Amino acid sequence: MTKAVHPQKGRVSVLILTYPHAQQSAIFGLMDLLNAANDFYQRDRGKGSPECVFSVVTRDVDTVSFEQEDSCTACTDSVVIIPPCLGHTPKEFASWPHLLSPWHQKGTLICSICAGALYLAQTGLLDDRPATTHWSLEEEFLKRHPEVKLNIDKLLIDDGDIITAGGLMAWVDLGLRLVERFMGSATMLTTARFFLVDPGGREQRYYSSFSPSFGHGDAAILKAQHWLHKHFNEPLTVPMMANEACLEGRTFIRRFQAATRLTPSKYLQQLRVSKARELMELSRMNIEEIAWQVGYEDASAFRRVFQAITGLTPRDYRKRFSPLNRIDEVL
The missing domain is CATH 3.40.50.880 (Class I glutamine amidotransferase (GATase) domain)
Structure with missing residues (x-):
């Protein structure tokens, strides 16, 4: 104090x-x-x-x-x-x-x-x-x-x-x-x-949500972003993203970070956690199911990434923000 x-x-x-x-x-x-x-x-x-x-x-x-x-x-x-x-x-x-x-x-x-x-x-x-x-x-x-x-x-x-x-x-x-x-x-x-x-x-x-920039003017990076938002729950690598943008690896990473202020890997983490937050708020799936739905095979790794980004464990996040959780408590 x-x-x-x-x-x-x-x-x-x-x-x-x-x-x-x-x-x-x-x-x-x-x-x-x-x-x-x-x-x-x-x-x-x-x-x-x-x-x-x-x-x-x-x-x-x-x-x-x-x-x-x-x-x-x-x-x-x-x-x-x-x-x-x-x-x-x-x-x-x-x-x-x-x-x-x-x-x-x-x-x-x-x-x-x-x-x-x-x-x-x-x-x-x-x-x-x-x-x-x-x-x-x-x-x-x-x-x-x-x-x-x-x-x-x-x-x-x-x-x-x-x-x-x-x-x-x-x-x-x-x-x-x-x-x-x-x-x-x-x-x-x-x-x-x-x-x-x-x-x-x-x-x-x-409380903040992931709000990526799409108005940066880099057409190649924008193409990769749109592809990521469609395939975020699949096993993805930076070379796959660079291939989608038709760019060499180092060039892709440099331009991606300049356009979005995030590395490709951090961007993918933010995107997946954003989708996980929606599932925690609006579904009764358990944490392991949610981790798998957003592209994580290892639930422990998902928990670590989730807490690093949101500041809360998945359990604490659901307890604080899920209306379904509050309904269950009343019932």
Whole structure:
């Protein structure tokens, strides 16, 4: 657990920036979660513990200014949060660097959620640093900001002065991390129990699906991809894939990785695990049957690959995500 960092004068100034298509449920959800944490902290803090309170406000990115908000955050810890963008790919806004960089230089903790990381990356603050965003934005993000060490497996990356959270609902994880940082683990756990949410240990790869790129423009690799998606459950080798693409082996591997960002073998593993996830969610086949259906003769090897990609064992994945499993438990 993170050790609580109690702010001066007991106030943590939290500014949530709003913009067109920002996810309103994340904005108001964070406000509710942090305000609830205020109540729990005041109720449960021990005698002699410093007083702490989140002061949460929202401002439109087109009207806010560093000077305006900086005067309100003097002598306090301050946090700026960029919420998710709902239903649209974030566009370039010239105002982001002018806003966020001065705050960061003054010691403000900068946070983003989901697509908000694309706005944060525009400032250069994420250059050569680890960050996460929604798994479906990986290709767009890397195209715009290849200098960022993107890790979409993680639901939340706390890099000290910058925190990035992955999915649309990762505002919950970010909110709990802020509560833990400023009010301590006890208040964080109380808040998590109140909202009936998992206080930690989740990863984005539990939920992400395999979304290969088909728009890379390499016709030979595209032909091999289409062939793989038809024959994924057969015994396949890289030479067979290269033959389908009509390319020499080394050339095929190099071009395949350039087009898909995966080696041919890793691509096949991802494809097979994706099919296995569907079978675990929607069928009652046992693990050995599923392994065979997706192209693995050795169920133990399948289990190792599955856990390496999803972060969960096949059994734990089915327990967490299969509606059929929940029906069986009720019956």
